[in-house]
Amino acid sequence: MGSIYLIRHGQASFGADDYDVLSPVGIRQSEALGEHLAHVGVHLDRCVAGDLRRQQDTARLALAAMQRTGCTVPPVDTDIAFNELDADAVIRTLLPGLLADEPEARHILRNGAQHRSEFQRLFALMIQRWHDGEYDCDDIESWATFVERVDGGLQRVLAQASSGENVAIFTSGGTITALLHLVTRITASQAFALNWQIINTSLSQLKYRGREVTLASFNSQAHVQLLRAPELITYR
Template sequence: MGNLYLIRHGQASFGADDYDVLSPVGIRQSQALGEHLAQLGLRLDRCVAGNLRRQQDTARLALETLKGNGHAVPAIETDPAFNEFDADGVIRALLPGLMADEPNAGHILRNGVQNRSEFQRLFALMVQRWHAGEHEGDGLETWQAFTARVNAGLQRVLDTAGSGDNIAVFTSGGTIAALLHLVSGITPSQAFALNWQIINTSLSQLKFRGRDVALASFNSQAHVQLLKVPELITYR
């Protein structure tokens, strides 16, 4: 059987002008992941990443560290099917309908760094309404379209994989949630309940034989837990 290692990107720059940039913590997380893969002696046959900067940079830093520890590394293949859903688009589309019940939502979402727990509560509520289809058809990628995109990327990887390949997929939390939904059959609500627990640079493992895929492990954090540096365990 082959293995797909689903890796969430390192911490991005939440609250900055450009979210899609790894923070200093995100850089260290990515390097710690590479060191951990080297210690495991894991042979990677392929590496696939979405085309978002935070996904590409996490892959690059992890593989550079793995290579620096004497391991051969594959080139990074890019497939935008593994990009995150449009979180900003979800907020823009769902916020107006939320204001009647949450009159302070606009202020909270504009100042998320200062209101992290409330930001997460409101964002989770909007995501729930998004995957339930409770929004206008305003050009926003639907949950159904998102999962179809992610599934197409998964099938491309499987169709070109060797039977015993170890393949790293550098992606995002929402994409991993969609894959959990597709592979295990859990509901979107259950998938996103798990999504909120996925830490930056964690590993989730899928086993595959042909197009048959099964979940083997979820949200492994050993590479940062062993360092005993609590600030490296982040969720956004």
């Protein structure tokens, strides 16, 4: 059987003007992941990433760290199927319907770095309404369409993979959530309950034989836990 490693990007710049940039912590997380993969002897036959900057930079930094140990690494192929869901569009679409019950929601969401727990609570509520289809707008990607997009990327990876190959996919939390939903058949609500536990640069492993895929491990944090640096365990 072959392996597909699902890797969430390193910590991005939450609360900054451009979220899609790795923070200094995100850079260190990415390098630590590459060093760990090399240390445990993981050989990668292929790497794929979405085209978001945080995904591409996580791949670049992790693979460079592997190379510095003498590992041979493949180039990074880009597939936008593994891009994150458009969280900004979800917020813009669902926020108006939230204001009657949550009058401070607009302020909290605009200042998320100062209100992290309240931001997460409101964002989780909007995500639930999004995947349940509780909104009237055709301008955003629906949960069903998002899952279809991610599944298309997975099927392309499987079609191009040879038996026993190791493939790394550098992606995002929402995309990993969709893959958990597809592979394990858990509900969207159950998958997103797991989503909130996915740390930056965590490693989840799928095993595949042909088009048959199973979940082997989820949200491994060993590469940062072994460093005994709790500041490297981040969720956003």
